[in-house]
Amino acid sequence: MSIFPLAMARNLGLLGFLALIYASLSIPGAAVIRPINEAHRSAALELFVPTHGSFGSLEETYEALRTFQILGVEKSAEISHATCPVIVEKLESSSSISKDLFHALRVNSILGCQIDARTFEDVASKLQAVIKDTNSLLDFHYAVGGLLYIKDQGINVILSDGDGTFHSIKALSQSDGRWRYDSNSAESSTYAAGIALETIAGVVSLADKVVDESKIGIVKNDIVKLFDSIKSYDDGTLYFDEKHVDASEYKGPLTTSASVVRGVTAFATVASGRLNIPNDKMLGLAKFFLSIGIPGSTKDLFDQIESLSRLENNRVSIPLILSLPSTVLSLTSKDQLKVEVTTVFGSAAPPLTVRMVQASRSDSKGTPVLENQELQFDSENTIHYLDIIPLKLDVGKYTLIFEISLHDPENTNTYATGGRTRLMAFVTGSIKIDKAEIGILESDAGNSETLQKLDLSRDSTLSLSANHLQKLRLSFQLITPLGHNFKPHQVFLKLRHETNVEHIFVMESSARQFKITLDFLGLVERFYYLSGKYKIELTVGDAAMENSFLRALGHVELDLPEPPEKAAHPPPQPVDPYLRFGPKQEISHIFRAPEKRPPKELSLAFLALTLLPFVGFLIGLMRLGVNLKSFPSSTVPAAFSILFHVGIAVVLLLYVLFWLKLDLFTTLKGLGFLGVFLVFVGHRTLSYHASTTAKLKSS
Amino acid sequence: MAKSTSSDAQMLVRSLHTAYAATPTNLKIIDLYVVYAIVTAVIQVVYMGIVGSFPFNSFLSGVLSCVGTAVLAVCLRIQVNKENKEFKDLPPERAYADFVLCNLVLHLVVMNFLG
Numbered sequence: 001m002s003i004f005p006l007a008m009a010r011n012l013g014l015l016g017f018l019a020l021i022y023a024s025l026s027i028p029g030a031a032v033i034r035p036i037n038e039a040h041r042s043a044a045l046e047l048f049v050p051t052h053g054s055f056g057s058l059e060e061t062y063e064a065l066r067t068f069q070i071l072g073v074e075k076s077a078e079i080s081h082a083t084c085p086v087i088v089e090k091l092e093s094s095s096s097i098s099k100d101l102f103h104a105l106r107v108n109s110i111l112g113c114q115i116d117a118r119t120f121e122d123v124a125s126k127l128q129a130v131i132k133d134t135n136s137l138l139d140f141h142y143a144v145g146g147l148l149y150i151k152d153q154g155i156n157v158i159l160s161d162g163d164g165t166f167h168s169i170k171a172l173s174q175s176d177g178r179w180r181y182d183s184n185s186a187e188s189s190t191y192a193a194g195i196a197l198e199t200i201a202g203v204v205s206l207a208d209k210v211v212d213e214s215k216i217g218i219v220k221n222d223i224v225k226l227f228d229s230i231k232s233y234d235d236g237t238l239y240f241d242e243k244h245v246d247a248s249e250y251k252g253p254l255t256t257s258a259s260v261v262r263g264v265t266a267f268a269t270v271a272s273g274r275l276n277i278p279n280d281k282m283l284g285l286a287k288f289f290l291s292i293g294i295p296g297s298t299k300d301l302f303d304q305i306e307s308l309s310r311l312e313n314n315r316v317s318i319p320l321i322l323s324l325p326s327t328v329l330s331l332t333s334k335d336q337l338k339v340e341v342t343t344v345f346g347s348a349a350p351p352l353t354v355r356m357v358q359a360s361r362s363d364s365k366g367t368p369v370l371e372n373q374e375l376q377f378d379s380e381n382t383i384h385y386l387d388i389i390p391l392k393l394d395v396g397k398y399t400l401i402f403e404i405s406l407h408d409p410e411n412t413n414t415y416a417t418g419g420r421t422r423l424m425a426f427v428t429g430s431i432k433i434d435k436a437e438i439g440i441l442e443s444d445a446g447n448s449e450t451l452q453k454l455d456l457s458r459d460s461t462l463s464l465s466a467n468h469l470q471k472l473r474l475s476f477q478l479i480t481p482l483g484h485n486f487k488p489h490q491v492f493l494k495l496r497h498e499t500n501v502e503h504i505f506v507m508e509s510s511a512r513q514f515k516i517t518l519d520f521l522g523l524v525e526r527f528y529y530l531s532g533k534y535k536i537e538l539t540v541g542d543a544a545m546e547n548s549f550l551r552a553l554g555h556v557e558l559d560l561p562e563p564p565e566k567a568a569h570p571p572p573q574p575v576d577p578y579l580r581f582g583p584k585q586e587i588s589h590i591f592r593a594p595e596k597r598p599p600k601e602l603s604l605a606f607l608a609l610t611l612l613p614f615v616g617f618l619i620g621l622m623r624l625g626v627n628l629k630s631f632p633s634s635t636v637p638a639a640f641s642i643l644f645h646v647g648i649a650v651v652l653l654l655y656v657l658f659w660l661k662l663d664l665f666t667t668l669k670g671l672g673f674l675g676v677f678l679v680f681v682g683h684r685t686l687s688y689h690a691s692t693t694a695k696l697k698s699s
Numbered sequence: 700m701a702k703s704t705s706s707d708a709q710m711l712v713r714s715l716h717t718a719y720a721a722t723p724t725n726l727k728i729i730d731l732y733v734v735y736a737i738v739t740a741v742i743q744v745v746y747m748g749i750v751g752s753f754p755f756n757s758f759l760s761g762v763l764s765c766v767g768t769a770v771l772a773v774c775l776r777i778q779v780n781k782e783n784k785e786f787k788d789l790p791p792e793r794a795y796a797d798f799v800l801c802n803l804v805l806h807l808v809v810m811n812f813l814g
Contacts, residue, residue: 659813
């Protein structure tokens, strides 16, 4: 997967909507929540793939490197080699804006390129100038963030007017806890609030004198108001999202929540005293990030991992995640119910006890099956477990409710345990099939002597026969490992004819057993009156049943009456889909009958006949005494005359060629030239002729 | 009665013949040309009558070529005839040039339509 086009596309706001759809699809109603594990590490290695040692822009490089850093992935030397020159160039260039300097310094904090102190001091003074002049939240963010990174490099950086900067940033806040981007824009944004809180935390730690407690208190109130706008999904996860969806700027719940988490945890680190945020909200946020699973894009993965790393060690409250490593417990292999309580990254939790408050079957709304069971702790594997065999849990789907109690009461404020956690689990087991019987009965009350015993643990090869006046009867019992009656999800009897026409019947269950009676008299129409051999198959299956089966029981020879005239035909069976690639039916085209043409000899005869009048014309001309006496004798007029006649002949020849093979345009072109020539020559000839005739007349 | 009718017819034909002999030669040439064109057209119509009009465009172009050229020749005869007072001032060369030009245009169209 290449990041670069994705990163490019992220700048287009259109993808914001897709991100919304993706986020809502990737957070289903009840996602299984597990802490970060190896799968995330491999996903990071798959998603963040450098091209020629570079991840694209410095912002993307930071995302990749920070994710690797948190997940403990080794970075290759190639990346430093390719990226350090870019960083140095950005830091030394005088045309870099605060955003470029910020990203360059961020990446440098991880890569540790060789940059001398003078460069850092120059950049620091540039950023101080930006802080003095600007009014935009993003500029404050980049400048303050950049100064923090420079301070980490060992350069002494002090923000001279801490109070003033604090006021400028605070001035952009709104009454509902959100922030505007600058004094000109009217829209406020939750994402901007996260950035603002992070920037304020930076200002507090960089300021020359300590920021007043009352000011910190005001910001704490803002945070409380911001948390009032938190949204929730049905499964208890909490997230932040924008109030107004503006297509060009929309960032999606993941990015917005990540920004708020970053801001709040950064502020909590520098603020003295506690932030008044309920533990449940921090836990809800942690669950939101975990419930995404493995994100599919680089930015989403970075947001998820970075936010969780901030939550792992924050000063508000550290979320503890209770999860089941395996949600399927088998009675056959005597599994134990195992519960894990860890931080979001899977690190150990403080000493605590897990208690199963209630276990009830998912399908019944009645009394819980188990109550108040305390789980034992296995310190070697840091797992809380419970033996379920002695608890006599039957197979089925269960809803389990757990509660965590911390041993050390002082930890109650540091850690967020989240009250009661609901989780689903399956208990599976092997179901016993008992007292299976099959037989053909007469239509009046059948006697049980005709029923034969059936062993449903393997396929059978029965050979029954019946006519339309008889009935087929099948019955059996299903018993759970604890001896109760079991009602599986699927109990089907299928009869399949030789022509592959199938009929499926659902078996009903009474109090003690499953049985079905096929009365063929009533089923004759459903079977399309098809007599013949029908194969019998029995299917019994359920999620909690370890030995679900599909058994062939043999066949029954059915003798049904003849179909009446208006009987329905059996549905056509599906043909092999590859037949459509075979040869198709031959198409006989209907052509227009060609016109009857005359025989060739007749046509040739008439051709000769048509030329005959021309001969007659020539003979007539001779008889009339046609002569060439008035043909001009002197050379020039004679030449013109000859040219005139030749010209006419050429035009006629052109016409013949036109008929034979030329097209109209070529002919017209030729005709144009010849026409002009002919007119000129003809004019000369005819005027000469006219003048000679006039001379003759006058003389 | 029949005898007198037939002798009357003979006398009529003979008088026409003598009158016609008086016409100038150039007009006779044009008359001959017209007769030639019409006979060719008639032969083509007879052919079509025998074999059917399948390539109708060819038949039309053939017939119209003959008829068209006959019509143009008649126009030429009218214009060249010295006894015709209307065209006294028109030089016969000019009429002949018109005849040639119109024939060339007619035959261009005919050749196009011949197919």
